[in-house]
Amino acid sequence: MDWPGKRGSHPIGLLGLGIHLPERVMTNDEWAEYVDTSDEWIVERTGIRTRRIAGREESTADLALAAAQAALADCALEPADIDEIVLATDTPEVFIPDTAAYVQARLGVGHIPCYDLAGSGCAGFVLALDIARSRTLADGRRVLVIGVELLTRLMDWQDRNTCVLFGDAAGAAVVGAGPGAVEIVAATAGTDGSKSDILGVEAGGTRLPITVERVQQGLHKLVVMEGREVFREAVGRMSQVSLQVLEKAGVSMDDVALVVPHQANLRILNAVARRLDIPEARVFMNVQEYGNTGSASVPVALWEARDQGRIKPGDLVLLTAFGAGFHWAAALLRFQESPGIDSGC
Ligand code: UT7
Secondary structure (H helix, E strand, O other): OOOOOEEOOEEEEEEEEEEEOOOEEEEHHHHOOOOOOOHHHHHHHHOOOEEEEOOOOOOHHHHHHHHHHHHHHHOOOOHHHOOEEEEEEOOOOOOOOOHHHHHHHHHOOOOOOEEEEEOOHHHHHHHHHHHHHHHHHHHOOOEEEEEEEEHHHHOOOOOOOOHHHEOEEEEEEEEEEOOOOEEEEEEEEEEOHHHOOOEEEOOOOOOOOOOHHHHHOOHHHOEEEOHHHHHHHHHHHHHHHHHHHHHHHOOOHHHEEEEEEOOOOHHHHHHHHHHHOOOHHHEOOOHHHHOEOHHHHHHHHHHHHHHOOOOOOOOEEEEEEEEOOOEEEEEEEEOOOOOOHHHHO
16 A cells, blocks of 8 residues: 655654653552552552652653653664654643753754643644654654653642542654654644643643642642543544544554554543444553553553564554643554564564
8 A cells, every 4th residue: 555654765654662661660559548549449440550650869851861762772873863852741841941952952962953742631742743744754854752741740649539540651752764664654633722621730820820829729739630521532532533544544443453542541441442343452551550641651552562562564553642632633653564663573
């Protein structure tokens, strides 16, 4: 089949993939020491059993840098081979400037342009892949795409409605044109800004500046989340955008070997499988181990799917994500028959 999105004779896509997971594993029983919850409740409602927690000495840029270095090593490229960095996060290193600037300096890539997709929620990484692909298509740039989240640092450890759901992680991909690239066959995204107050962190912006009083009330860490509405939207939008990207590529769900969705809740993933009418075995799930790692969840899941041999040469793999905004995005990947990134399988 002749796919769109080639530069010259080479496909545009993922040249390398890397992840970084903090060492410390936190169990549900440990959460029960902080809030009125239980392993039983968390497993039944979310499927989550453990998550990773970044150490006190680690920051967002540390996690991002480690994932970026792993992605470069995966495709045997040097920092000097990168032309641009786009970093998706809701938990930045500092408020201003963006985390990408810190990563750029520490990675030693020179004065290349770099920027954050901030506040793009859990859809950030897939959206960034789409942007990177168009940068390569436009002028052959090699773009480092990072999804990183240190959610456990910024959230309220006393709010049982949200604290048990999240974890820390980073994932990165080098996007460019090359013979062994995992081709980004098609990508698509959307936003419904009318739902922006249903999921997010309100304090800290110009609408609700941080004051001593607000900090005393714990508002600076409050994650606003209408759980059931977010659940419904996540299932609907991830399913819908999946079908849209397949239509764009001119293929059907039967052609897809594996769906790698944003990992928010096992029940959401099961519902997406039902909505797409595919067996759960064709939907990759690791939320049980890492919880919801925001914009890092898709690259971490993709890396693990590859690492576990769940992806074969020639496979079509569908990425789908949903998050605050509401934003959603999907990308269809085709792993190459010839060695390249696939050799990591
Ligand atoms: O990437 C996007 C980020 N967010 C999401 O993806 C969240 C999507 N939503 C969900 O995953 C689910 O809605 C939740 C896991 C958040 C909640 O599950 P649910 O089945 O929708 O529960 P619920 O909202 O109906 O709450 C049931 C009860 C409530 O108690 P009452 O009011 O019935 O007495 C909550 O207070 O469960 C209570 N509850 C808890 N109990 C024990 C909420 N959190 C906890 C907890 N432990 N950690």
